[in-house]
Amino acid sequence: MDPPRVLSDRLATQRLSSAPVASAADAVRLLTCVQSQERDHAFFSLAMRSTSATYAALRAEHDAGAFLRTHILRPTWHFVAPEDLRWILELTSPRVLSGMAGRHRQLGLDDPRRLGDGLELVAELLQDKPFRTRHEIGAAFNERGSSITAGQELGHLLLVAELRGLICSGPMSGVHHTYALVDEVVAPAPARERDAALRELVRRFFVGHGPASVKDFTRWSSLTGADTKAALADLGDDLEQVEVSGVPHWRDPAAVPRRRRGAPAAYLLPVYDEVILTYPQVTFPAAPDHPFAERPDPFWARVVLDGVNVGLWKRTVTSDVVEVDVRLAPSVSPRGREQVRIAAQRLAGFLGRDLSYAENEGRPHLWRG
Structure with missing residues (x-):
């Protein structure tokens, strides 16, 4: 499986590009x-x-x-x-x-x-x-x-x-x-035997985050690689293994819903969003002219357009307006810029505020440098 397909499947698995959950x-x-x-x-x-x-x-x-x-x-x-x-x-x-x-x-x-x-x-x-x-x-x-x-x-x-x-x-x-x-x-619940709990957590992770690797799970869960591999072996055919750039990844093929008609082309992904944070190795590639691609920042989040990390965004919320400052790679087309603006409008609608939208140039001032 090639990385673009992996990234597309993750967007669908996590219900960003497929039908939303209730x-x-x-x-x-x-x-x-x-x-x-x-x-x-x-x-x-x-x-x-x-x-x-x-x-x-x-x-x-x-x-x-x-x-x-x-x-x-x-x-x-x-x-x-x-x-x-x-x-x-x-x-x-x-x-x-x-x-x-x-x-x-x-x-x-x-x-x-x-x-x-x-x-x-x-x-x-x-x-x-x-x-x-x-x-x-x-x-x-x-x-x-x-x-x-x-x-x-x-x-x-x-x-x-x-x-x-x-x-x-x-x-x-x-x-x-x-x-x-x-x-x-929280209602009381019976304790689970450790191996059963481990299998369930591994299964749930790959169902909700797949395709993903053992390292993705261990970073997410704080558990060991040995425990993860043992649980995957116990799960057997419950999960499907695929190769991504020579690295085994797992997913539940039945859990990858179809991309919905009219799914967004652009996403203002929040800081620490699971579709970014979970996968340090196979992640959205940065545009060559990205304004600042070297490392993440806790206040500037990523703009993903058509499967590519094309920039950064930051919001400031007031009583009646959300100000969205976007820094995009110069190569982003006019159509792409309009899609990013639509994504910002979705944020404003979520917050119930008017949108003040600005595309600014150059690298933003990042936290700690």
Whole structure:
């Protein structure tokens, strides 16, 4: 399978170019876990794949608990369906926590008594669903005289609490994330045997992200290559293996829907979007005259047109306008530029704001250089 076909199939598998799924929660289930470090960008990622086409609709689903936002798979935020939370945490959190042990020693969170006292206080503060923000939890810790201070110590304590399955997201408070006790917002579920859970996570990943490689899965899941290959062997013919530039990739051929008529030619892909972030090796090729192709930036995201990375975009949201600054490769045709503008209009529609659109020249000022 050649790379252009792989990229085309991924767009369809992830429902960017094929028929959208019914809800944002269904998009989360399709992808199993969706990185949401930048929450509002990640909301747009879900909207691009579903019929939940507005920010208000996405927020309503999230606030109702149809999908959760928490630290899972890696030490960063992800969306996950409630029914998938416990078993994925049980499978993946040990390696994530082990990888963070050094930092936790620096913060004094390797002291079992100190950590235990902190986790007990978090549970006490969130009991009966007050849905507190991190700032509110920090203020309560200070009032109680806790040795765990606001900032990195509290942030990592909350991360440990999430990775252990004690807390997850509650409904948003204004623009702020809140926390809830998992046992109060997620239905109980029987534990899964590890090998069965591993097979299920591997199968789900390749169904929702294929064609993809073992390295794509290990980066996404934090699990080992040996575990991944063992699970693929156990799955046997459930997945199809294809070669891409000499590297084995897997997919579920039944899960690649047909490209829909009128599918977009251009995408303003949000920062950390799964169709970009998941695949560091076989990804959208950059146009030769791309304004800045060397490395990603957490604030400037990619513009993909006809399967090629042709530029960067950034948004600024005000009360009634979204300003979209686009930097495109000079080689992009007038037709291509119009398609990019249409993609920006889709973003404005999602946010329920007027569009202020600008194509500017040259490299943007990038974060850290």
